[in-house]
Amino acid sequence: MKKVIVILLLLLLIPLVYAEEECGLLNLASCIPQKLYDFFINILNAPISPLLNLTKSLLTEPVELSLFAPIWAIMIYVISLFYGILMLYSGFNFMVSGHDTVRRANAKEWFKNIFIMIVLVQASFFIYAAIVDIGSLLTAGVINLIDDNFFKLTTDNIINIGLQFFFALFYVIVLIITVILLVFRYIIVAVGVVFAPIAIFFYFIPPLRDYGKLILNFLGICIFITFFDAIIFLVCSKLIEIALFENFKILVMITAFSISNILMFYLMFFSAIKSAFGVSQKGVGVVKAVGKLVR
Numbered sequence: 001m002k003k004v005i006v007i008l009l010l011l012l013l014i015p016l017v018y019a020e021e022e023c024g025l026l027n028l029a030s031c032i033p034q035k036l037y038d039f040f041i042n043i044l045n046a047p048i049s050p051l052l053n054l055t056k057s058l059l060t061e062p063v064e065l066s067l068f069a070p071i072w073a074i075m076i077y078v079i080s081l082f083y084g085i086l087m088l089y090s091g092f093n094f095m096v097s098g099h100d101t102v103r104r105a106n107a108k109e110w111f112k113n114i115f116i117m118i119v120l121v122q123a124s125f126f127i128y129a130a131i132v133d134i135g136s137l138l139t140a141g142v143i144n145l146i147d148d149n150f151f152k153l154t155t156d157n158i159i160n161i162g163l164q165f166f167f168a169l170f171y172v173i174v175l176i177i178t179v180i181l182l183v184f185r186y187i188i189v190a191v192g193v194v195f196a197p198i199a200i201f202f203y204f205i206p207p208l209r210d211y212g213k214l215i216l217n218f219l220g221i222c223i224f225i226t227f228f229d230a231i232i233f234l235v236c237s238k239l240i241e242i243a244l245f246e247n248f249k250i251l252v253m254i255t256a257f258s259i260s261n262i263l264m265f266y267l268m269f270f271s272a273i274k275s276a277f278g279v280s281q282k283g284v285g286v287v288k289a290v291g292k293l294v295r
Helices: 001-017 026-044 050-061 067-079 083-096 100-122 124-143 157-201 207-241 246-294
Strands: none
Touching: 001 026, 026 207, 026 246, 050 124, 050 157, 050 207, 067 124, 083 100, 100 157, 124 157, 124 207, 157 207, 157 246, 207 246
8 A cells, every 4th residue: 555655656746847848647737738839839830840940951050062072182183283384484584584673573472472372272172161160150159049939930929820821821932942042052162162272273373363353252252141141030030029020020030031032142143243244354354455465
């Protein structure tokens, strides 16, 4: 009889210990409604949860670069073929400069730039990987400041429930667009490790410097664009804490992702096209100038 009483007491005490995590005999009145609410919220967010998880992963996880390491090695091998030519060119200019201090200074500057270029090109994979990791850490640090419930559908008030019912489809569409843009960004950053040494090589060759700047600027934008996306999400998540916006959460979420998508699309595509057009115009101008001199 005493053993039975002890067992019953243990059964009654266990729910008290885990009252915050599990339902027990002593908290059924408060636990059952909470479980039903959680079940309803999980059903409500089930269609968008994979999209949200994929979006968060693409925003915060470092880009895997090892797949393109062999191609990077081939690029380094090809670029290294020009090291000797550039060294000979620099040495030849130094030898024929004579007493011309300007030409001697230019030859020394060429030699210094070639040395710096060789070091940066050879270490470009590790430098690029470090920059990508820094961008991911910055983005993850900002994302961690945002409450996960900001991205999910909630039933905190009647107005939000009604708006979410009408705008849920738009929210899903915006999330799909965000995932597509982030996938493009991921691919560009991953392939960028192959173009990083080319950009550095171009940057230290005066006639090709504008092309090197264009590639480096484009890769830098693609790497750090997620950090600015995270800032947009953080600002919008703070907006719903204001009384004016708390009843329009779904609209704030759609606006946040829309601004992020517009920013990514503009910076990754339009700005790159505009910069490329500007560089091509400079190239045409140089060709025309050379043509006039030849004539």
